[in-house]
Amino acid sequence: MDAATQTRQLWTDLPESLTARIGAVLGDVVSAESQPRGFSTGVAARVVTSTGGRAFVKAADRRRNAGTVDLHRREASILGTVPLGPAAPQLIGTAEDKNWFAIVVEDIEGRHPGVRAGDTVRVLDALHALPPLTRDYGLPVAAEAEAEAMQGWHQLDGASNDVVPPWAERHRAVLAACADGVAEALRGESLQHVDTRDDNILIEHDGTVRIIDWPWASIGCGWFDALGYLIDARMRGEPIDTDALLGQHPVFANAREENITAVLAGLAGHFLDKARRPAPPFMPSLRKFQRAEGLTALTWACERVERAPRTK
Structure with missing residues (x-):
């Protein structure tokens, strides 16, 4: 999109x-x-x-x-x-x-990712290389700043089927419960960009990945940006195995399975809740984009919920 x-x-x-x-x-x-x-x-x-x-x-x-x-x-x-x-x-x-x-x-000469094989791994490598930071620089702490933003499922209670698709309804309670664990999932000491869409990333001619647009920078777990980028890649239909990347790429080495599901559920609720609101002035396409991102995160979260072992 x-x-x-x-x-x-x-x-x-x-x-x-x-x-x-x-x-x-x-x-x-x-x-x-x-x-x-x-x-x-x-x-x-x-x-x-x-x-x-x-x-x-x-x-x-x-x-x-x-x-x-x-x-x-x-x-x-x-x-x-x-x-x-x-x-x-x-x-x-x-x-x-x-x-x-x-x-x-600085003007960066490059292309947006998704054009060539290997772009996704290049982007994940660059996100994995972002440095650790202390709170001394005054950046928001994701476990505090994002946790409240990702409580969209509580705002979606009673929402119609044009907001939450019927195929996701049977998982609504589980997804809301998963999203309640976002604060714990986001804890960490890594620099986060927080808006890792393909249009915020440029790949230079030598393959170097550059990340632009930093107003949302925060401190938190080192894999949050990488997961956000994989959501964007799935939404754009890139021919990649996102589940395999979760298991294989080192950026996700410290990501617990339940924490990944929690963030996916939280992002799904956040985007779907935002998408049903009136568009901001002069931004007519924003809500459509947020709904697409929300549905992509929702689909992935539901897949993971359905695969999760059942407890008695």
């Missing part, structure tokens, strides 16, 4: 006051190529300066979506202060005027 919003603003929508400030950070911008993918309502553009320098610029107008401005500010702070490792882009600077805020980062 294409993650384009169809409502992204273009570089030409930026006011001269902001482009002047971006120029003060980078040098005079002589060309800009707007990028369509992602769910932000603002500008995302690859730019070239008069001296041949390159950068990636994301900008948002608080009058259109103040939440996107907040995310850009948060990402700039994280890129500037947290040791994310070589997979993350380097922060170049920020620029703002009365209404707009822009973050300027």
Whole structure:
């Protein structure tokens, strides 16, 4: 599923006051190529300066979506202060005027994964290499921040069949109980990206995996991002054996079976609950995407519940 919003603003929508400030950070911008993918309502553009320098610029107008401005500010702070490792882009600077805020980062030349055989393993390898972190950097702790967000099954009580499919109804109580274990499942001391979709990952020409868009960074178990990426890969129909990867890839070495099921159940409830709400302004495709992610996680969680040994 294409993650384009169809409502992204273009570089030409930026006011001269902001482009002047971006120029003060980078040098005079002589060309800009707007990028369509992602769910932000603002500008995302690859730019070239008069001296041949390159950068990636994301900008948002608080009058259109103040939440996107907040995310850009948060990402700039994280890129500037947290040791994310070589997979993350380097922060170049920020620029703002009365209404707009822009973050300027290293431009990464690469392709999104899913095109070539072996891409999934490359991505899992990169996620496995994310560094451990202490709480000293002020990042949210996933066991606290995400646990509440993943209690969607309690919000879905009494929801109609167009929200929870009939084939999943017989597992509803089990899935809700599994999701209640998310807080314990997410405990850990690893850096987490928390939004590992294919459009947030680039593979450079030499095969190096780079991970972009870091406003949701947190601290938690080292396999959460990898599981999230496998959900995305299943949703996109990649020809991979996700269950085999759970058993074989070292990123999942410390993941207990019940914890994986708990996170899948929690994500399913979270996305299905979000998907039934009105779409945010200028993001008409977001809820459709969340429902697709939710159904993918739900299918996988149900498969695991059905295979689990029965206790007397």
